Amino acid sequence: MQGDYFESEEYANQMNHFVTLLHVYELNKMTKEEMKEEITVSEEEIEEHRMRYGTLGDQISSINMQYEQQIQEAVDSGNKAVEEALKKERDAKVADITENFNSDEYVRSKVIKEKEKSIDEFFLDLAEYRHEFLNLEQAYKYYLKDRNTDTVFTNLNLGKNDSVSDFMNNKEMYYVQDYTALQNMISYTGIIENFMPYNEVAEEILQKQNLDFTGQIGLSKQASDKHFAISNYKDYQKRQMLFIGYLISSIGALIVSYFLAKRKPATVFGSFEHLKPLYGRIPLDVRTVMLLLTGVILLLSMTLISEQFVYYHSDLFSSLIELVISLIAAASMLAFGFIQLKFLSEYRNDWPKLKEDLNDSLIVKSYYAILDAFIVKSIGFQLLVILGIAFAMGVLFVAVLVAGGGPIIVIAFAFGVISLPIFILIMRKAGYLNKVMKHTEELASGNLGADIPVKGKSAIAKHASNINTLRKTVTVSHKEQAKSERLKTELITNVSHDLRTPLTSIITYTELLKTPDLAPEDRDSYIEILDRKSKRLKVLIDDLFEATKMASGNIELHKEKVDLNQLLQQALAEHNEALSQSTLQMRVSQPDQAVYAFVDGQKLWRVFDNLIGNILKYALENTRVYISVKEEQSQVVLTFKNITKYELGEDLNELFERFKRGDQSRHTEGSGLGLAIAKSIVDLHEGSLDIEVDGDLFKVTVILEKLN
Structure with a gap:
């Protein structure tokens, strides 16, 4: 019904693919430098860059919060040099953000750099995906002329006396198509499925060229039959002819069957009556199974018949043999099924006979036989x-x-x-x-006692083994229940301790603020402490809320293709200042190529951030820390190893519990929720997060599915 192959959606998609690549690799003649010269920055883009992370106040507040804890730690430790360095770095960032809001030109230069980087990425993609265009160019021939400049673009081997019509005709081409209608359906930077990524900056610049071409594109008969563009065309023709043959044969068979049935309508069941007594001796349940098997075989045969219409087979003789066998099997099963249904339908007028045959069935007889043999x-x-x-x-x-x-x-x-x-x-x-x-x-009665000795392989021995298994299950259940009660008590205690500490400070300094004639410098100091403690309390409550949402699974993931190497580097960069100030020696090993996974980048970044934060808090000073990323078949394995400054308990699984810390004295600033949140995030990604301890060596292994 569709008609010619070149009118099909399959060919249209294929042609659009080639036209898009043609525009990207041949018709676009702008160099990288020329494209960078065309970069423009609008007022909206300046405002978007300026407000990307909130208002000026929000951004300055965020920067101050990032450095507040680190500066306070430097003050507490009396390290004046570190304190001054942190303040200098913080002030530089604040000055940069402030300048963003003071000068449009300052922001404009930043946006231009971002767009230049995007153009560099576009030209890297061009080099990487050129092979696909070269492959399609072997099958497609084109002759195009720019209406504005009369520049000709073609891959035809035209001589001095040759005309385009000598090549673009039905003799040389399977199909010739005008380019005018095609050029309105493309993307200037080649964004199509399974091809180059979309580049917004390059797309915007290339669209401004207002290129207008006229000409033709054709599928060449000189291309190899093995090329997929040609083989698709050949296969389509064969499938079309085969289907027409099947259709004509089916109509003929239908007509013949109609006249045969009209001439002898009563001969189908007449010759099978003598089999009725023999069929009646078969138990009713066996006859039911026979009917079901007949229906299954009939459906399988009909499926084989229908496949002959859908798929093209290179061996036509084998295909016809399969078709004939399937038709014979289907016709036989259809007749056999009709015979069985006719015999079984007679029960409609003889319900006592149906009840009698049900009682004589194999299933009912076997059931009563077992009951009689084993009353006890x-x-x-x-x-x-x-x-x-x-x-x-x-x-x-x-x-x-x-x-x-x-x-x-x-x-x-x-x-x-x-x-x-x-x-x-x-x-x-x-x-x-x-x-x-x-x-x-x-x-x-609740007395678990010892295991029952299992002797032999009798039914009693098996029963004894089952009882032993049940006893062990009850024992484990009791232990788990006791552990759950203990962890619940510890959780309440830890939550109370971690929330009460900043809350007590808030209450104390609030009372101090009520003191009459309080010195201004003391009032400012108390307010600063109140601000710090209230923010600390907010962090604890937010982490507890997030850990609860993670554990319940009541959280939505926004998954996308993410480079785990880059994500890990971002997390390390976030802690770069703290790592450089610590005495830890970082050893990071990653593959040279990108390692992709289909994950929620923001949530997974939180996992890396928590693990690196734990290393900073609990790793022994002047030791090495090892972080590695490895690809193993279809998985990505990330490991974090360090030497702990605190002695860990034997039950490592308790470290995943909320408000559990490696520092049992609870002198560190952590909320005790880091590993619990990290494991919940990894579990939501259907990955695994495991802990191993060998002496003081602490190792965390994160395994995720790799995106090929």
């Missing part, structure tokens, strides 16, 4: 054995008497060799069963 299920097998032995001994005794008394030694041998060992075996099994039942009673 726990000792059914033992009773069966005892009755069997008693019956055998009775038969033997009767046989001896019938034989005229016979030698007594025969009865003694039968009793000593057969009956007595079996009797002893049954008594031992009964004793073992009693022991299992006794342990079960103790377990039910």
Whole structure:
């Protein structure tokens, strides 16, 4: 119904792909320097850059908060040089932000640098993706002329006396298309699926050229049949012809079937009546299974038939053989299914017969047989054995008497060799069963006791093993419950301690502010302390709220393609000042190429930030810290290793609990929520975060799925 291949959506997408690449690599003649000269900065862009991180007050406040804790630590430690350096760096950033709000030209120069960097990235992408254009250019030929400059762009080998019409015709091309309608459907920087990333700066500059081309693009008959553009065209033609053949055959078969059925409409079931008594002897449940299997085979056969219409097969003979076999199988199963349905439909007028056949089915008979054999299920097998032995001994005794008394030694041998060992075996099994039942009673009363000895592979031994497993499960459950209660108590204690400390300071200094005739310098000092402690209290509450949201999974991830190498470097850069001032020696190893993952970059940055922050707080002074990024098959493995200054407990899993710290004295500034938040974030990304401790070596391993 679609018609020609060149009218299909498949070809249109393919052509748009080539036209986009043609515009990017051939029709765009601007150099990198020329594009940079065309850069303009609007007032809106200046304002956006200026307000990117909030108002002037917000940005200055944010910078002051970033440095406040570090400066306070330097003051507390009496390190005047570090204090002055931090203040100098903070003041420089504040001056830079202030200048942003004072001078448009200052901001304009920054925006120009950002756009120049974007243009550099655009030309790097051009070099990386050129091979795709060269591949398509082997199949497509074009002759285009710029209407403004009369410049010609073509990949035709035109001689002096050659005309474009000598090449752009039905003899040389499968299809020729006018370029005018195509050029309005492209992107100037090549943004299409699975191709170059969109570059907004380059797109804006290239659109200003107002290029207007006229000409033609054709799919060349000289291209190799192995080229995907040509093979797609050939396969489409073959599929179209094959489908038309199937369609004509189907219509013919339908007409023939109609006339055959009209001539002999009553011959379908007439010759199968003699099979009805034989069919009736089959149990009803077996007949139901037969009907279901017939339906399944019929559906499979019809599926095979339909596949012949969808897929093109290079071996036409094999395809026809498969089609014929599928048709025969489907027709046979259809007839067999109709016969079964006809016989089963007779139950509509004979419900007592249906009930009788249901009672005679294999499932119902088997069910009642099992119930009759094991009325008392726990000792059914033992009773069966005892009755069997008693019956055998009775038969033997009767046989001896019938034989005229016979030698007594025969009865003694039968009793000593057969009956007595079996009797002893049954008594031992009964004793073992009693022991299992006794342990079960103790377990039910709450006395867990020791494991039941498991002897052999009998049903009683298996039952004993199950009881042992249940006992162990109950024991573990009790331990986990006790641990949960202990951790809950510790959590309440830690929350109370960490929240009460700044709250106490706030209350104390608030009371001091009420003192009459308080000196101005003291009032300013108290207000500064109140400000610091209230912000500390806010951080604790925010972290607790975030940890709770993470643990409940009630948080939305905004996932995108992220370079983990770059994200880790950003996190390290954030702590660069603190790391450089510490006595720690950082050793960071990363692959040279980018390592991508489909993650929420902001949330994962929080993981790296927390782990690096923990290293700064808890790593032993004058030691090395190792951070590495490795690719292992379909995963990315990040490790953080350091020597701890505090001795850690044995239960490492407790470090993931909220308000747990490596510093049990709780003298450090952390909230105790870092690892809990980090693990929750990694879990939400379906990754893993594990801790290992070997002596004082503390190692955190983060594993995420790699994006290929």
